[in-house]
């Protein structure tokens with residue numbers, strides 16, 4: 001059986017989403033949490049860890065993710081997450097492509113200066129009492145860069161290497177390179193996880209044919225736009241659009257209710273729900289029109305009216 005995981009989407013696949021998702025949909029084995037930043041200095045402020053508190057994550061197995069440039073700071077954050085929150089698997093982000101992150105040597109900044117990768121791994125893998133997993137991209141601006149890195153990754157006790165099959169300079173658009181992932185499969189001693197552009201069952205089936213040895217797949221945007229996707233992949237059968245609507249309505253109404261409790265003020269609430277609709281509308285009948293109607297709403301009342309009308313008329 002294959003393993004399917006939720007990709008971290010900061011602001012989207014947080015604990016609120018994960019809990020509502022897990023209560024309604026099947027097929028996911030674990031989630032990788034959006035990153036928390038390693039903080040400089042001796043003490044970690046526990047409030048930055050609120051999204052990964054075990055008590056808020058009982059419905060879906062979770063691997064926390066840390067982003068940082070300074071090996072000592074990342075190691076300290078890993079130790080706090082292990083010792084104080086009890087996680088036995090922690091991930092390091094070496095893939096985030098956003099300029100303010102990269103310019104500080106974090107995320108894809110590691111790919112820009114590969115020496116920093118080994119300095120980081122020397123420190124965090126030394127005497128680690130927990131499993132370390134790593135998420136990165138195929139390269140900074142050359143998708144073949146990864147082929148030179150894998151032999152070195154092989155020397156470290158990394159339990160899982162998640163590869164978003166793009167370069168950092170591509171951000172989230174343009175071609176993915178599954179054929180380079182296939183070459184990585186041949187040379188990696190570390191189990192690899194495929195990530196990038198799985199939006200429908202057909203995308204997965206094509207990739208699976210190209211990569212028959214790959215048994216672990218991570219899905220981000222495709223899962224938010226079609227929450228049924230993991231169960232479709234695991235069963236090999238599509239769920240008909242008509243059968244999806246009632247569950248999508250429930251999914252939306254639970255997400256809305258949760259955010260109503262935690263977000264302050266209608267502008268934040270509407271902003272957050274509109275973020276989700278940018279993904280969800282992609283996969284709904286007449287989704288473009290729905291999204292433009294939702295985007296135009298300015299009050300919670302008109303928003304609720306628009307959503308209700310969509311599901312009931």
Ligand SMILES: Cc1cc2nc3c(=O)[nH]c(=O)nc-3n(C[C@H](O)[C@H](O)[C@H](O)COP(=O)(O)O)c2cc1C
Nearest residue numbers: 007008009010034035135164196197198219220221
């Ligand atoms: C809004 C957004 C936020 C993201 N946040 C993170 C993050 O916190 N950590 C991370 O490793 N990747 C992050 N990513 C990258 C995704 O995890 C994933 O690698 C990428 O979206 C490609 O997978 P997909 O095509 O299945 O979405 C983010 C992507 C998006 C679009």
